[in-house]
Amino acid sequence: MADATRAVLLMAYGTPDTPDDVEEYFTNIRHGHKPPAPAVANLRRRYERVGGGTPLKKISESVRTRLERALAERGMAARVYLGMKYWHPYIREAVREMTNDGVTEAVAIALAPHYSRMSIGSYEKMLREAELDLKAPFATRVVERWHTRPEFTAMMVGLVNDALRAFDASERHALAVVFTAHSLPIKIRDWDDPYERELSESAAAVAAAAGLERWHFAWQSAGGTSEPWIGPDILDFLDELHARGARAVLQVPIGFVADHLEILYDIDVEAKEKARSLGMHLERTALPNDSAALIDTLVSVVAEAADQVSAVGP
Numbered sequence: 434m435a436d437a438t439r440a441v442l443l444m445a446y447g448t449p450d451t452p453d454d455v456e457e458y459f460t461n462i463r464h465g466h467k468p469p470a471p472a473v474a475n476l477r478r479r480y481e482r483v484g485g486g487t488p489l490k491k492i493s494e495s496v497r498t499r500l501e502r503a504l505a506e507r508g509m510a511a512r513v514y515l516g517m518k519y520w521h522p523y524i525r526e527a528v529r530e531m532t533n534d535g536v537t538e539a540v541a542i543a544l545a546p547h548y549s550r551m552s553i554g555s556y557e558k559m560l561r562e563a564e565l566d567l568k569a570p571f572a573t574r575v576v577e578r579w580h581t582r583p584e585f586t587a588m589m590v591g592l593v594n595d596a597l598r599a600f601d602a603s604e605r606h607a608l609a610v611v612f613t614a615h616s617l618p619i620k621i622r623d624w625d626d627p628y629e630r631e632l633s634e635s636a637a638a639v640a641a642a643a644g645l646e647r648w649h650f651a652w653q654s655a656g657g658t659s660e661p662w663i664g665p666d667i668l669d670f671l672d673e674l675h676a677r678g679a680r681a682v683l684q685v686p687i688g689f690v691a692d693h694l695e696i697l698y699d700i701d702v703e704a705k706e707k708a709r710s711l712g713m714h715l716e717r718t719a720l721p722n723d724s725a726a727l728i729d730t731l732v733s734v735v736a737e738a739a740d741q742v743s744a745v746g747p
Contacts, residue, residue: 440531441504441513441735442541442573443497444556447520448489448693452477454520461519472657479698489693490520493544495723496691496731503728504735511735512536518556528563532570539573540738542731544690546580547635549628551617553577579734580635588726589639592718593685599716600681609679610645611670612636614688615695616652616662629663636687649674653686653704654695667700668707675711682708684717690727692720 449458455477459468468476480486493515501513512534516527531539543556557575564573579585593610600608614632621628633650640648651670655662665673667684674682684700700717708715721727 438535438537439511439739440534440536440539440571441500441511442524442527442531442539442560443493443500443513443515444524444541444543444560445489445493445515445517445691446545446693447517447523448487449480449520450486450490452480452485455480458520479694479702482702483694483697487693487697489691490517492691492722493517496544496727499723499728500731500735503732507732507736509732509736509739511739516560518559524556524559525563525567528560528567528569532567536571538739539571540576540735541573542576542579542734542738545688546578546585546690547614547628547631547688548578549617549621549626550624551621551626552615552628574738576734576738578631579730580631582730582733584726584730584733586635586638586642588721588724588730589685589687589718590643591726592721593639593643593645593683596683596685596716596718600683600714604681604714607678607680608683609674609677609681610640610648610683610685611667611674612639612648612650612685612687613653613667613700614686616655616664616666618656618658619661619663621663632688636685639685639687654699667704671704671707671711671713671715675713680713682713682715684715686717686720690721692722696720 449455456473459473459476460466497513497515504511514527514531515522516524518524541560543553545552560573560575617628636650651665651667652663653667655666684704686696686700689696705715
């Protein structure tokens with residue numbers, strides 16, 4: 434990338450600004466269908482439990498700023514935009530801004546390292562629909578996955594090593610390391626969706642590089658729908674680990690890169706409360722957030738993807 438008419442679009446899930454925004458945000462997630470009042474109240478209670486909101490938007494904006502600066506410093510000048518799936522600034526809003534700014538080529542990256550049709554695929558669908566509706570005059574290369582980047586593995590290894598220091602020597606012999614990611618409905622297996630496979634490969638690579646001889650994989654944050662979701666859920670898996678003799682747990686949420694509700698509530702509240710009820714000590718790795726390690730990883734992703742941007746419009 435060489436000039437300001439070339440761009441990077443960072444895509445993230447989105448988060449409500451305040452508890453009063455929860456109903457509208459939840460309605461967006463449900464594609465315009467208003468959720469039942471008890472469901473809204475439950476989600477609002479979770480946000481209030483973590484201080485009224487999450488820092489996801491602030492973190493994402495910081496990543497945007499730092500990535501733009503890093504690209505310029507490395508001779509890849511490009512404007513970096515931020516678009517959210519379910520809250521402001523929406524992906525559509527970002528595409529409109531890019532169009533108005535005269536962007537000619539773009540690389541789009543979701544702030545999620547592993548591919549699923551239900552996750553990255555939905556980001557791309559929103560992007561393509563916005564490009565079509567707004568007659569965006571630029572070609573976009575969508576990065577479908579970036580967990581295989583050596584910079585990503587190295588970043589995760591560093592976070593694991595840092596987190597292991599929270600356990601004293603007496604806990605190490607009964608320590609279980611559990612990688613986790615957001616659960617998805619089991620129906621993705623009917624599509625031969627690569628999500629589970631990519632996560633398993635990613636966890637194995639990090640575990641090997643960190644020298645972890647034993648590790649596990651569980652799931653978290655399943656949706657409250659009637660269909661079955663991939664398991665075991667971390668809350669249930671803690672019972673199993675306890676029965677096996679584990680008394681300390683390091684949770685590595687490898688499927689996430691920023692602090693949001695699935696981290697601050699689902700792990701820091703629910704999982705830690707469940708662990709304490711079992712007499713277990715649970716810690717988690719820090720999230721990459723807007724760290725230099727994440728920015729370095731994204732720079733490497735952009736550098737590779739920019740060369741693949743087609744000259745043909747969407």
